[in-house]
């Protein structure tokens with residue numbers, strides 16, 4: 001992840017880094033020694049007592065969190081969770097009904113119980129920690145008997161901030177993974193949210209008896225609809241969605257479709273509304289279109305116009321502006337005087353124009369942004385570019401026409417962005433077992449991406465197509481009868497190699513709560529230290545502008561890391577992005593005498609301090625002379641024969657910018 005505020009570095013003492021490494025390595029060692037061993041039963045009363053105590057402490061803000069590690073750094077409070085990554089395993093790709101039931105007693109140590117499902121009920125309060133939550137669970141029919149720990153890592157909350165373990169009284173765990181915590185305690189562990197199916201007590205199962213008559217079915221479906229409406233009135237969106245879904249299962253049975261098909265339409269229309277509020281846009285669109293009646297009477301027209309509004313709004317939020325326009329055109333046909341539909345169509349036309357031409361009114365967009373509204377209402381513009389193969393760099397982005405210096409190459413609204421001031425922001429120190437590296441990782445972004453994909457499966461393929469070290473099963477997207485399946489390890493690796501930082505546009509942030517986002521199209525742009533394009537951000541809109549003329553067919557590059565310090569730059573490119581840059585500038589810089597490179601960096605640091613200290617407006621002549629002298633000294637460290645024209649002298653950049661702006665005092 002490249003960030004715009006590299007000054008806010010987090011430091012981990014060698015001791016603390018070693019402690020993290022040892023904890024993880026010990027766990028791995030212990031796990032491999034116990035693979036397949038029988039599980040040791042727990043004392044249920046003691047287990048519940050322990051969980052209740054820890055939960056109470058957590059409520060008071062004082063639960064000991066074993067993940068937390070001590071860090072130092074500018075603009076940073078001092079603690080972050082430390083998480084191990086790099087032992088990926090795929091999520092379950094089988095529907096609950098096709099898995100074999102098992103009991104807690106059947107669990108084996110450090111084993112993925114493939115092909116099995118475990119149905120459990122919650123037996124204790126939930127202990128919410130920073131990066132994970134845990135609780136005690138029992139077999140549902142075994143009151144007071146066998147008990148085990150269940151924890152969910154990172155993806156511990158679903159929609160909003162509600163804890164997933166808190167939101168249900170029972171769970172079906174698909175292909176349970178029974179392992180050890182870092183502290184050596186046995187636990188069932190959930191890494192992929194799609195492996196956990198929630199059973200809410202307040203939802204009646206909609207399974208229909210074979211011989212159910214239409215009257216009974218209608219009564220059941222109506223009751224679900226009423227309960228859904230009541231939950232919606234109380235803003236319990238998840239519950240409303242669950243009731244409508246149960247109602248739909250009944251209403252879509254042939255016996256009821258033959259006698260009262262309107263009930264299924266009503267339930268779909270209502271669920272479309274809830275889906276819009278839950279940002280489940282795919283289903284909102286499908287539900288809204290499924291609810292269309294298509295008759296000429298006024299009531300049907302009113303209902304259909306509502307459905308077109310819901311389908312159009314979902315399409316708009318998905319960035320499918322042409323489809324949104326089609327839906328709103330239909331709405332306007334049914335309600336020709338509807339002012340809101342006319343206004344929405346105007347807005348859609350503006351997006352279509354932006355998408356076509358890239359002529360965004362950036363000034364106006366910027367003016368509409370605030371801390372409370374940090375996301376732009378703007379279309380993505382990619383017409384000038386295409387994805388192609390880039391020699392030794394995987395895929396890259398190429399110009400499809402000549403682009404002049406200063407012109408916009410592309411504009412993209414973030415697929416997902418987490419701002420530092422939002423509750424979803426979570427930074428962790430991750431220790432990757434694959435390359436033995438500890439990194440500062442914006443894990444809150446991976447979590448948000450996973451959530452967005454689970455809510456909008458139509459987007460899974462686009463994200464999974466991005467470059468990442470771990471490929472999982474290599475499939476683009478999969479789902480079961482229980483819903484979409486998302487491999488969280490794959491998303492984490494994709495995020496690590498493709499996320500960027502839009503900077504602190506909305507107030508203070510440090511490295512521990514840096515804003516981060518994923519821009520899918522821009523993620524195909526490769527790095528070069530001698531880039532031909534530069535990125536800037538307007539809220540979550542990434543704007544890539546040509547810094548020099550780019551000919552049609554040429555590859556587009558921006559600099560992932562702009563440090564003038566050759567060693568620091570190479571280290572960042574290797575640690576964060578996993579490659580060694582061999583652009584023409586790096587090739588020349590690599591050949592520099594290390595003593596000259598060191599001297600140059602010292603001067604560059606001096607120049608940075610000068611720039612930070614001295615305002616260029618109304619600068620004294622003497623100050624300007626000093627800046628010129630500093631620029632010359634840096635310049636002198638570059639051997640003119642080797643640094644031919646065209647090769648940037650990165651260390652002089654900031655002081656040269658200062659000089660270009662400086663106006664002498666009159």
Ligand SMILES: C[S@@+](CC[C@H](N)C(=O)[O-])C[C@H]1O[C@@H](n2cnc3c(N)ncnc32)[C@H](O)[C@@H]1O
Nearest residue numbers: 393394395467497498523524525526527577579
């Ligand atoms: C944001 S992605 C860029 C698109 C990527 N090349 C692809 O095939 O999807 C970043 C990854 O591209 C590769 N990459 C980018 N710039 C590179 C360069 N200058 N040299 C080698 N690999 C590069 C690295 O693997 C890096 O982790």
